[in-house]
Structures are given as structure tokens and as C-alpha cells.
Amino acid sequence: MAERHLDAAVVMGPVAGNPTMRYMVNGARLTSAIVVKRRGRAPVLVHGSMERDEASLSGLDTIDMSRYRFLDLLKEAGGDRLTATVQLMAHIFDDLGVKGRVGFYGIGERGATFALLEAIGHGLPEIQVVGEFENDIFTVARATKDSTEVARIRSVAERTVATVDATRAFLAGHKVRNGVLIRENGQPLRVRDVKAFVRRVLCEQGLEEEVELIFAIGRDAGIPHSHGRDEDLIQLGKPIVFDLFPRERSGGYFFDMTRTWCLGFAPPEVQAVYDDVRACFEVVLNALEPGGLAGHYHHLACEFFEARGHPTVNSDPGTETGFVHSLGHGIGLSLHERPHLSSAPGNEDRLEPGVVFAVEPGLYYPDRGLGVRLEDVLYLDEAGVFHNLTNYSLELLIEVEGSQL
């Protein structure tokens, strides 16, 4: 905060869907709160009076919001909630001696945020509102994980791997007819059935989807953001991109993992693309160094792919074939956070001790009906050692029970 000349930081809003607030209240299950962090002082949590028990679980110093009699403030303001909220903030700032440059954080509705921060800036002469656009103090703090956070991510990793492994066994256990997987009841297995299976396992593992998982076959595997079509059959010899990115139930730490599978057999064209992705993956993992520029590894992947004749976002920023996205991203209370393994101008992120990040090279050729992506998550410890948190087979081929063609 000193470096940014901030006298205080204010985090506002719900805990659900608000990673910075979740981070500040140590996961306490509050509906909504205000956390004030003065430079050099411990943070203070202002909570609703109905949530005092839960607030105490945050481990923070607390103030019961009822002290400020918000409904009286609202009455005095003639029902104008903006004016009343500015008054509420003025009282909190008075109580805590907050003045000077104050940054505001946490998610909120854009229009309401703008109205409130403008009104605070104009209405409270001792407060200078600071809006950090990117790499704000909490984003930076959240980029490196402490041992408690790493332990939680490791647990999500194990449960995610268990889910992927169960899915692999589920697929392998099916019969085959006319080159597609067949259920016990004689009907073909479809993407929707596989997703239903994955969800049952996720649920047993105490995990949830923030966004629908990716299980995409053939051409859809060639479109990185396709989630897969519910109706699609599970055909032998077609590449399947299975990207699973669950988080702890009711919000919490994420994991992220991708495997590409061919059931029964791998056609030479798929195998060749897979081999390039796998080789790139190993080149990148072997090149990682503590303190390395995150963007460097993205360049490395692009150079590797270009040398093998694939278009990349470096050679053609608008490409829709080849390597079409960035190499990876940090992971934590958000699915995508710092460090960014990308070549975006201005990206100076480095692999500092404590980072947890996904590496996910991929190649996409939708018109040829194929795409391949592999993704593991790495953790760099304080001693400068990288740990792979994924530890699961990268193999392309899954043998199927009845895979005679």
C-alpha cells in the first residue's frame, strides 16, 4: 500500500462471487460485508448484525453494522439510498480514522459503483477515491499462495484428478457398436450422459462447476471455448478434449485440468497433432525457472509450434487455427488470475515463489475435425522448486472393452 501511496483499502460486497472479499474474510460465509484495511494496521470487518457469529469466524476485528443505524440514515436521506450509503461510509471512516487516498475493491454493479465512488469523492472532502484498473493490491497479493491455500488447492487437485480418472474408467467400460459407445440399455452414450456422470462424481467430491465443463468431440474439440454438444455420440477415433475446472462447493479455490483422449484408436492425423502438443508441453515444463517472465514461456510455446509448421497467435494474432490462445494463467479463488502466461503488451508477471498456475498448450484445426489440449497445474514453492499438482497420465489412447472395429 505504501508503494501505491494508498492510506486505506476498502473491500465491499457479497462473499459469493467476490474472490477478493472471500480472501479478506478468510472464507467466512457472510452475505455481504465491508472490510477496511488501513496502511500498517490489521483489517476491520463491518458486518450485518444477524451475521455476528459467522463474522467472528473470519478472525478479523469486527464492527456490528447496527451501530450505524442505516435505516435512520435512510430516513434522514428521505429514502435516498445513495446519500444514506455515503453517510454510512463517512461514519465508518470517522470511527476508523480513515482519510487520504482510499482504494476500493471487490465486485459490484458498475453503475452503482460509479455513482457511489463519485459521491464519496465529492461528498467527503478528506477522502480521495483511487480506482486501480489492473494489478491492484489484492490481485497482486492473491497471485502468490500461502501454505494453507496451497493445501486447499492440492485437495481440489486430488479430487479433480479422481473425477477425471473415474470418467476415463466410465468411458472405457462401455461396449461399442458401429464405432460408438453403447450404454447398458442398448442406446448410444451421448455427451450429455458423460457430463451427468462427471457431475455426479464432482458432487461426491464436494466440488462444483462455476461454468459448464468442456467435453468436446471432433470439430468441437477444435474450438477451444466449445463446451461440447449434448446430443453428440462418443465415437471411437475422434479426439475428445475434456477440460475440467471445478472449485470447492459454494465458491472457493479452483483447479483446472485438461486431457485429450481418443477411444479405441488414434488416427495418425490426431496422433501427429497430439505429439506436437505433448512435446511442446514438455519443452515448456522443462524450461520453467523461478523468477522467469511468465510471457517468455508463451513465446517459447509459439516458437516451438511455429517450428513445426503450426500458425500461432504470435505469427498471426487473428488466427483461428493452430495455437489460438495464451499458454496459461494463475489459479486460485478465480479460475484465471495472475500470473498471465501470455504475450500481451505490458505483461510483466513473473513466476514468483508461491505462484500456482496452469500450463495449457493446444492446437486446433476445427475444419479437420480435431483439437488437442493438455493442461497441468504447477506450484512454485518458497525454495524455488516446481511441483506438478496434476500427476495424471497424459496418454491419448483409451482402450475400450469392445473396441473391435
Place this chain on the structure above:
Amino acid sequence: MAERHLDAAVVMGPVAGNPTMRYMVNGARLTSAIVVKRRGRAPVLVHGSMERDEASLSGLDTIDMSRYRFLDLLKEAGGDRLTATVQLMAHIFDDLGVKGRVGFYGIGERGATFALLEAIGHGLPEIQVVGEFENDIFTVARATKDSTEVARIRSVAERTVATVDATRAFLAGHKVRNGVLIRENGQPLRVRDVKAFVRRVLCEQGLEEEVELIFAIGRDAGIPHSHGRDEDLIQLGKPIVFDLFPRERSGGYFFDMTRTWCLGFAPPEVQAVYDDVRACFEVVLNALEPGGLAGHYHHLACEFFEARGHPTVNSDPGTETGFVHSLGHGIGLSLHERPHLSSAPGNEDRLEPGVVFAVEPGLYYPDRGLGVRLEDVLYLDEAGVFHNLTNYSLELLIEVEGSQL
């Protein structure tokens, strides 16, 4: 928009965790987007080029973001993402002929929002940034549901009721020893086991928790925001507040339902408080009228409870016993939305045709180890008829298999 003198409305951000964006893109599973709605014109969706297939499912006119070459803008700005983003918005506004008063909506980080909207206001002379603090145009639009939305909420309602009913049967099927429920393995059943059961059913029903469900016993039932303690035993004769508020998987429409149960027997003290809550519930439901002021029903509930000797937030705004919260709230893509059935100054919400709202009177006496809440959801159709979407027994008592004391 005319009424508020808005020339355009811009919704930005992810779909996940952003109800206004989800509403505008009709649930299309985009990572992040910009929707521009000009007054009197159809909305336009600006989407990432990797998400063009999904964008087309929104049914909106679309623009592929790649047209604006954001990475070039970022390079021109020397890596300064704020400057590049202002330029991106300037290009979009140019293309769509947007100028004048422009409101901004959707969730975002507060500091980043403030920085961006200030920079747009200062940097783009033809744009006047408008921040609506409350009751913004989308909040108002979302308060009344069309038939498609009501059908989806009805479906979530049925699945929520099925989950509550399965939980009731699960509890009733247990044996009793020393006044607590006992599992097949001879160990006592605990709140954590009940929650695990509820979650399995929710998962089968295609529903998820945004925030952890409430299953709170005894004193915890007397604290409206307590989620219940995992270790607690399921004791006969203790009131259990079971409040379930799931939504469609991966975000979507919510439902909200509360029942209070006593297993085996209901002590007279609990029965008396339950009877007052149940009577209040019926008074309120019978009093509902199309066009009625939402806050009026909250007053009605307070008057009813006060006449029976209970403290309320009307008689004592800081009360921690009696009726300590507001009577209800609208429900949709957010768990709490308009109309607000509360006495907050300035609340002028009315029960307009199309509203879907929860009514949830409750009484809380934590020091006496009890709390009671009942909650149903109502829908007011275009013909002025209220429909109860909950349709499930309100009974307090659940008979248990081996409930000899």
C-alpha cells in the same frame, strides 16, 4: 430508457456471477462480453472471437471483438490496459453511433470500474457516463418475469420441493436412540450427514448452491443467518429451520423455500411460536392484492406479530428476538431482487403482474433455543391471480420410525 434520458445502456463483464449479463445474452455460455443497447434499437453483443458459436445462441446481433484488434490497441498504449480499453470502447461506440447519456451495468471490480468510467467520461467527449445507484433499468426489467422465465422458475420450484420432500423422508426413516437420530451403522446422524444427503439430491435434480444451505437446529434455528453446525446431532423435539435456495446448475434462476420441522414431537413452546408464524403467513397470503405496496405486507406481518406480543423490526429496529428481518423479496436470476417486502424508507415497490416473490415470516428466540420460519414463493400472473409455486406441506411435526422416547 426514455424516462431516464438514457441514450444507451452498456452491460459488461462475465456471464458467470453477473445476472444482468446473463439476462441480456439469454443464458448463452460466454466467458465475458459487452452488450450495447441503444434506445429504441435491438441490443448488440460484442464477443470474443473464440466464442462466436456460443454468441450466436444468444439470438442477438453480434460483433466479433477481433475486429477491434485489442492487442494492437494495447501495444499502441504502451501496454496500458486502461487506455487501450477506453480506445476499444471508443471504437465500439463509433461503430454503433452511440453518444449522449450512457449507463453502465453488470458486475465488475469496483476500482477498475471507477477508473474505466472516469477515463471514458474524461476521454470521450461525446459520452456522458451515467451511474444508476439503485432500481436501475435492468433491475426494474428483471423484477417482472415473462412466461419463459416463470416456466424455468416453476421447474426449479418442483425440483426444490422434491429435494425437501426427499429430505423429510430421509429424516423420518431413521431410528432413534436417546432422543437422537441414529444411522444404519449405529452412529448418530449429524447435520453434516443431512447436508450431504441434500446435496446429492440437489445434484441429481440439476441444481446447485450459490451459498451453503441452512439446516439449523435449536439455538441456531433462532439465528436467521446461521447455516447450522456440521457436528450437531438431530434431536427429537428441537425445531429445525431448513431453508433451501438453490439455482439452476452453472448459474441461472433461483428458488427459495423454508420449512420448520420438529422430529418425533413438538414441545408446547415451539408449537406456540410456530402457530403464530403460521397464522401470520396465512394472514399475509390472504391479504395479497395485485398492485399492492410490497412494504405494506411487511407492516402487516409486524402488526400481527406485535399484537401477539413479539418484538419486531418495526417496534425496535435493533431487535435480535422476535421478527428480525423483512417479510420477503423478489426472486429470479438473483436470490434477492425486487420487489422488496420491507419497510425500508423509500421502498415503493409494488406487486406488479409478473412478479415472483418469497414470503417468509419468522420468529427467533435464540436464548430459548428456538426459531421458526416458513417460506413460500408466489407468482402474480398477468390476469391478476396469485399462484403459490411451492405447494408443499407446512406441517411442523415429522413422525419418526422409532420415535418412542
